[in-house]
Every structure is written in structure tokens, then in C-alpha cells.
Amino acid sequence: MQIKKTGRCAMKAASLFNFISQFNVQVALNPELIFEKNGRFFLLNDLIKPLVNRDFFYAGVYLGKAKAGKFFPSFILLSLLAKEGQANRIVIDRKSAWLFICGRDVLRKSIVRIHGQAKKGTNTLVLNEFGECLGFGRILGKVTGLILGNEIAIRNVSDIGDFLRRER
Amino acid sequence: MGLMSGKDFFIDRYQQLGWKYRETKLRQTIRINETNAKGKNLVDRLEHLGVSLEKIPFLKSGYWVQSSKVSVGATAEYLLGFYSIQEAAAQIPVSLFTRLKGKFVLDASAAPGGKTVQLANLMENTGIIVALDVEKRRLSALSNHLERCHVRNTLVYLLDARLSSNLKFKFHRILIDAPCSGNFASDPVWFKNRTLKDVERNSALQRQILTKAVECLADDGELIYSTCSLEPEEDELNIDWAIKNLKLSIEEISCHGEKGLTEIFGTKLDPLVERCKRLWPGETQGFFVCKLKKRGVVL
Numbered sequence: 337m338q339i340k341k342t343g344r345c346a347m348k349a350a351s352l353f354n355f356i357s358q359f360n361v362q363v364a365l366n367p368e369l370i371f372e373k374n375g376r377f378f379l380l381n382d383l384i385k386p387l388v389n390r391d392f393f394y395a396g397v398y399l400g401k402a403k404a405g406k407f408f409p410s411f412i413l414l415s416l417l418a419k420e421g422q423a424n425r426i427v428i429d430r431k432s433a434w435l436f437i438c439g440r441d442v443l444r445k446s447i448v449r450i451h452g453q454a455k456k457g458t459n460t461l462v463l464n465e466f467g468e469c470l471g472f473g474r475i476l477g478k479v480t481g482l483i484l485g486n487e488i489a490i491r492n493v494s495d496i497g498d499f500l501r502r503e504r
Numbered sequence: 505m506g507l508m509s510g511k512d513f514f515i516d517r518y519q520q521l522g523w524k525y526r527e528t529k530l531r532q533t534i535r536i537n538e539t540n541a542k543g544k545n546l547v548d549r550l551e552h553l554g555v556s557l558e559k560i561p562f563l564k565s566g567y568w569v570q571s572s573k574v575s576v577g578a579t580a581e582y583l584l585g586f587y588s589i590q591e592a593a594a595q596i597p598v599s600l601f602t603r604l605k606g607k608f609v610l611d612a613s614a615a616p617g618g619k620t621v622q623l624a625n626l627m628e629n630t631g632i633i634v635a636l637d638v639e640k641r642r643l644s645a646l647s648n649h650l651e652r653c654h655v656r657n658t659l660v661y662l663l664d665a666r667l668s669s670n671l672k673f674k675f676h677r678i679l680i681d682a683p684c685s686g687n688f689a690s691d692p693v694w695f696k697n698r699t700l701k702d703v704e705r706n707s708a709l710q711r712q713i714l715t716k717a718v719e720c721l722a723d724d725g726e727l728i729y730s731t732c733s734l735e736p737e738e739d740e741l742n743i744d745w746a747i748k749n750l751k752l753s754i755e756e757i758s759c760h761g762e763k764g765l766t767e768i769f770g771t772k773l774d775p776l777v778e779r780c781k782r783l784w785p786g787e788t789q790g791f792f793v794c795k796l797k798k799r800g801v802v803l
Binding site: 381383384387388392393394395396397398410411412415433434468470496497499500502503 | 583631647651654660
């Protein structure tokens, strides 16, 4: 992690940084540009920062929200992590990609490629065949091996189908 | 109130304005978010999913959905922000701004955010958009839209557009997609629910928004005013009032639509009001749009 853990903002953003580190990734986020509002974190840029006052509702890049000590990432943050070469990423096949955004877990046989760590209990980004980030999940067990593996390999934690669920 | 409302009342008004009423069934329309979809072969990908598209000739990134085997609002490509569902006429106002990259832009009535996302796309996420809306519930929808489409340059406030000058900013570009009475083509119970009183109330609100927005428009700035109302009180009559009272000029625009009306129920308006565009329902919903600038500013 290349993050200067200094200042009040960095303290507040600890859950965010802890979350990012779970993906075996190094992202340089400037704590001076991270703003927190009601548990929601936003990454500003030098243009937006001087214009923000405490009453803002949304600003810059939404990173996610912290609630009860847990961090819920935005899909912008996940896609930023997915662009980092060494991040834990798993590419799944087309059918499984559709099921994943419907909230389903990933079967071992649906995994096409693995990048980064794939140890049991770690978090991994889940990508479709085009390399687009669909969300993330937790690795439950062996992710390689028999092509016909019908076991659940990745538990769905969050997927972009959430945009539709929020509207209900 | 019976005489100032109802289908017959409004149809008669449209006839007096030179348009013969006909029922309209709108086609679903999408707009490709070009910045996000760059290099994605999006049209091919959607066709592969069973979505048949037809390019809309008068829009840069708009497509009609001819048929679809899947819900267009639930594909991975939609959820990844590669396109938005946005009615054809609603895609016009933002496209009328010039040189948006790096600019400081006000979206005065932003929710649910279709036009905000379009702005961010054309700005390629440079500059700043300040997006306002007066309803918190609608701001949540706006925020979801911004997140889905990976917008990075927007600052959102829960604020009435009539208070926009309180921000003390000067904007290079201002979009007033004004709260309006809507139109029958996009609202099946429109004739039942709307009265002339609603129209007049909205017209007054729109004038207040215009007045305050002009106060925060940079001297060389561009202001786009649009409504999805067919009622001239919210359209040509407001713009005629604006050029007479707010020192604004109407710019020539080139887009789909007919010339703005310059005679409304016997009242003659400034001839330059014809530079506005009026879209009667048909290929699109009903719509009105114009571009305004400050008059007499020596730059």
C-alpha cells in the first residue's frame, strides 16, 4: 500500500484502505483528496476540492461506504482496482457472468482465468470475458482443477446487478 | 376548472398553434456513453444479445430499440455504464453546447441524471459539473446513475435551482432542463391530470429559475433551456419574456425540430424566438429547446 496514513481523513478512511489491501493491490490514493460524508467516501480532484462544502451530496469519484466497521465498495472503485495488474482477479465465462450479476455464486467450472492470489478466504474481483469488472466475491475453496467442477468456488459478495436491486 | 383542462381543451390549443393532434407511441431509445464504450463494439455486443438497434439520424449517439429479447435496462453493458436509456428528444439539449471539455457547468435540475451523464461523457470527465436538485429521493437516483456510468467530475447538491446564485460560482455552461408540465406522449394520463393552472404555475417557476441562473452565467457563457412541455407558456412565451427582461439573446441552433412559434394565440412574439426548436410528438416526445447567451457583452 502506498498510502500516507496521516491526518484525520486517513484515519476515517482506514476501512477503505483495509478493503483495498484485501485484493493484493497497490493503489496510490491521496488521503488529502478523500472526503467522507455520512460514512460515504469520495475521491475528489484538485478542481473539485476547493468547491466542496459540507453540504454536498455526491462529489467526484464515489468510492463506497463504511457501515458498522464494514466497507461496501462502489463499482467505480472495483473497476479501478481491476485495472491494477497484480490485483486478485478471476475471469468467468459468459453464462456464469450473467448469473453472477443476477446475484449467483461462481462455480469452479465457470472460471476461465485466474490472476493474482486465489487462496481460500481471499477476496477476488470477478471479470467477464471482456475483462470488465462485474463485482467481487470471496474464494471458498479450490478454484482450479476438474473442468466439470460443480462446486461453488467464489461466493458472490457484490455485483453490478445491485444497481437494479437498489431501484426496487 | 373544466374549461381549462381535459383532452379536448389541450388538443384545441395545439390546433390553434398549428399542430393536429395524433396519438403517439414512443420507441425505447438508448444513448451510447461514448467515453465509457470506446472500443467496446457496443452495438455488435447488444445485437449479439438479441437487441436490434436503429441509428437515430438526428442524434450522434442515439439509437432506437427496434426489438429486444432481453430487458435493455438490465444487461451487463447497461449496468457497466456503456449506455443509458434516454428518450431521443432528451438527448438534444446537451448536444447543443459547444466546447464542453474542461468547462465549469451547471445542471440546474439534474435528477435523475440522464443529461448529467451525457454532459460528463461529452466533457470526457474533465472540468466540473455542479448538479442540483430539490428532492433528496431523486438525488439518490442521480447518484446511482453517476456511479453506474463512472462519472468523476460532478459535484451534487440538494438545492433548489432558484437558489443557484447562492453558490457564488460563475458557470461557462448552464443547462436548465426545467421542471415542467410534461406532455401526453410520455405520460398516458397527462390529459386527465393537467390543467392550465399547472402550466401557469410551472411557467412562473421556470422564469424564477431562469432569472437566478442568468446571475451565475459567465459573460461568454451558454445557457440551454429545455422543457418536455408542449405548452407555449413554458416554452416560447418564457423565452420571449427572458430576452426582454434578462438581457439574453437567442442563438441559432441546428438540431431536429421545427422553428419556435412567434405568434401564440394572437400575441406576436419577438421574431428571433423562431430560433428556438419545438418538437411536436411523433418520432420523439414533445419537447422544446433553445440556446441563450448574455446580450451586449463586449468580450
